Amino acid sequence: xxxxxxxxxxxxxxxxxxxxTLLEVTxxxxxxxxDDGAVRAVDGLSYRVEAGRTLAxxxxxGCGKSVSSLAVMGLLPPTAHVVGxxxxxxxxxxxxxxxxxHRAHCGTHVAMVFQDALxxxxxxxxxxxxxxxxxxxxxxxxxxxxxxxxxxxLDLVKVPNAAQRVDEYPHQFSGGMRQRVMxxxxxxxxxxxxxxxxxxxxxxxxxxxxxLRLLAEIQAERQMGxxxxxxxxxxxxxxxxxxxxxxxxxxxxxxxxxxxxxAPAHPYTRALLxxxxxxxxxxxxxxxxxxxxxxxxxxxxxxxxxxxxFHPRCELAQDVCRTDEPPLAEVAPGRSSACHFAAELxxxxxx
Amino acid sequence: xxxxxxxxxxxxxxATSRPATASDDVVLEVRDxxxxxxxxxxxxxxxxxxxxxxxxxxxxxxxRGRTLGxxxxxGSGKSTLxxxxxxxxKPTRGQVLVDGEDVSTMSRAARRELRRNVQMVFQDPYTSxxxxxxxxxxxxxxxxxxxxxxxxxxxxxxxxxxxxxxxLDPDHVHRYPHQFSGGQRQRIGxxxxxxxxxxxxxxxxxxxxxxxSVQGQVINLLEDLQDExxxxxxxxxxxxxxxxxxxxxxxxxxxxRVVEEGERSxxxxDAHHPYTRALLxxxxxxxxxxxxxxxxxxxxxxPSPADPPSGCRFHTRCWLAHRLAAQEGExxxxxxxxxxxxxxxxxxxxxxPGADAVPHAAACHFARSAREARTHHVPExxxxxxxxxxxx
Numbered sequence: 001x002x003x004x005x006x007x008x009x010x011x012x013x014x015x016x017x018x019x020x021t022l023l024e025v026t027x028x029x030x031x032x033x034x035d036d037g038a039v040r041a042v043d044g045l046s047y048r049v050e051a052g053r054t055l056a057x058x059x060x061x062g063c064g065k066s067v068s069s070l071a072v073m074g075l076l077p078p079t080a081h082v083v084g085x086x087x088x089x090x091x092x093x094x095x096x097x098x099x100x101x102h103r104a105h106c107g108t109h110v111a112m113v114f115q116d117a118l119x120x121x122x123x124x125x126x127x128x129x130x131x132x133x134x135x136x137x138x139x140x141x142x143x144x145x146x147x148x149x150x151x152x153x154l155d156l157v158k159v160p161n162a163a164q165r166v167d168e169y170p171h172q173f174s175g176g177m178r179q180r181v182m183x184x185x186x187x188x189x190x191x192x193x194x195x196x197x198x199x200x201x202x203x204x205x206x207x208x209x210x211x212l213r214l215l216a217e218i219q220a221e222r223q224m225g226x227x228x229x230x231x232x233x234x235x236x237x238x239x240x241x242x243x244x245x246x247x248x249x250x251x252x253x254x255x256x257x258x259x260x261x262x263a264p265a266h267p268y269t270r271a272l273l274x275x276x277x278x279x280x281x282x283x284x285x286x287x288x289x290x291x292x293x294x295x296x297x298x299x300x301x302x303x304x305x306x307x308x309x310f311h312p313r314c315e316l317a318q319d320v321c322r323t324d325e326p327p328l329a330e331v332a333p334g335r336s337s338a339c340h341f342a343a344e345l346x347x348x349x350x351x
Numbered sequence: 352x353x354x355x356x357x358x359x360x361x362x363x364x365x366a367t368s369r370p371a372t373a374s375d376d377v378v379l380e381v382r383d384x385x386x387x388x389x390x391x392x393x394x395x396x397x398x399x400x401x402x403x404x405x406x407x408x409x410x411x412x413x414x415r416g417r418t419l420g421x422x423x424x425x426g427s428g429k430s431t432l433x434x435x436x437x438x439x440x441k442p443t444r445g446q447v448l449v450d451g452e453d454v455s456t457m458s459r460a461a462r463r464e465l466r467r468n469v470q471m472v473f474q475d476p477y478t479s480x481x482x483x484x485x486x487x488x489x490x491x492x493x494x495x496x497x498x499x500x501x502x503x504x505x506x507x508x509x510x511x512x513x514x515x516x517x518x519l520d521p522d523h524v525h526r527y528p529h530q531f532s533g534g535q536r537q538r539i540g541x542x543x544x545x546x547x548x549x550x551x552x553x554x555x556x557x558x559x560x561x562x563x564s565v566q567g568q569v570i571n572l573l574e575d576l577q578d579e580x581x582x583x584x585x586x587x588x589x590x591x592x593x594x595x596x597x598x599x600x601x602x603x604x605x606x607x608r609v610v611e612e613g614e615r616s617x618x619x620x621d622a623h624h625p626y627t628r629a630l631l632x633x634x635x636x637x638x639x640x641x642x643x644x645x646x647x648x649x650x651x652x653x654p655s656p657a658d659p660p661s662g663c664r665f666h667t668r669c670w671l672a673h674r675l676a677a678q679e680g681e682x683x684x685x686x687x688x689x690x691x692x693x694x695x696x697x698x699x700x701x702x703x704p705g706a707d708a709v710p711h712a713a714a715c716h717f718a719r720s721a722r723e724a725r726t727h728h729v730p731e732x733x734x735x736x737x738x739x740x741x742x743x
Contacts, residue, residue, distance in 0.1 A: 234635025
């Protein structure tokens, strides 16, 4: 037990240097199994999270972005199974660890913030108690010290009157403040990597702006690696350094954020970017403008079409797309796309 | 005066200053509407018995073939307003007028007939459809309450036509909601709302539960239906970009009040209320090269509508009030001008009188200062990049 405590104690001055790879997911595959057979929810996903950088996992519902993170955290529901791939945290493959060891790593080194803060908090315990649950369980911190640490954490996430609010219950907090509590709770053990699953989706737009700014500040200060799971391309543009776009369980495009927005190398990315309504862009209906849409809808897991999974909705689709699945391949330095026509797409955007 | 006007001429409505052409098309209007809910002591700690003023003195008009966008954060009262409009809730004060007739003074039968004209599309297509009813039953259900809308014999055909109208396969009439995707379910909800041939659709966050790529499809459908059927929409959303796309006029709500209203371009391009400007500034811009240093970041959450701040309800979070107070040298960062703390501002027209169906108006003591801040920075020594970037 002693050695456990040692490895679990948060490093005093986290030795995180900018650019260092903290988490590397390679060829991750997750299946949901039922009596009707197996459905692949994540299929060959790879990404890398570096210290001080933010990776956005972007996609629509059912694309596998949340499931892949739950797999990394060891929090998959019982029907889901990791069927391939690795998730290396500083060289240690989390997926190869025993459930106990996996849990020990996650929460300590890799922590997660969920979308629905009200559901994630226990209504019958004070915020302070929950904030330091992990601390007490893992490091044996005394109650008094834990309470002091809880106040520090609330201060860190800018909850006003932290010393007083630490003894309040979740229902006494507003939505934005609850999400701050969740972030504080995830930071309790000073993790290297923070995975935030739609952390601002349930929040009002003015509060969302506050929480995003807070996350960015904390990340920059601590040189954490941040994985932001979101469907909101507006949020991604403001926060992310790198982007992985997912569709039907696969990564279809990976690129630095500016490159991706300037010239998407996958038709799905392009269609998504086009369909985001923007303030100030006068495509209003009085001028006959209509919102550009992606026809159809994302395929249900288990009903992914053959060939390129996006081909039924793709305006560039050719015969080859219906039969051959395009691999995720490098199309320009630092960026890759899973499209047979990625080069043409990029060339056309530059022309 | 009204009695001198012949039925053929378009009589200017003397009650309001709005131009005749606009008031003619008004199908649904609310005047000084208020809705409060009682607060019982013991449920909410440390609070005496009082009332949550969810909507407090709102006046709006919906016009044929036009869309009024209603934006605001949680607790602003926009959903309560919607529920009052469709008759789910009774207002505690004020009037709801359908075709100029006050709903509250009518007989039950007449009220029901008028209510038929105002239908609602709900936010969540997963919980607003009964999972044990087939699509056909769901879409035909309103006929149980409004049997006169379509004669019994014609309903089957009416349902098929409705499904076709919203872009669903009429052959799927016997399927159940779980067999449809979110976007398709929202289409079913729209078909149900249209079943009794309403003239007004109240859409409460109709696309916020949908994926981005599907949102556009539903919005385009709503626009097509409006063009085809001449419907008036109240479109409630927290997504300002979506509202900008679909709305002709916009009203911004904060803690039960309308704080700014006007034509879409007036509100979006020339916002006067500091809250509107903060809202616009907080919308994430899908452009990584855009500068984010100029965000007007509001502090804190919207206060509880059970205990709204005195004076201007926005003063506790108002960046403009803080700046003005700092300019006057009135102490700390939280200081605001006396007036904002004590006087409740009313909606004041901002010029261009009579030109628009909804004259641009804002409820801020310093709306004109906010406007002047475009050219004369507040405070003068500190440039205001937000204002400049919006000018471009």
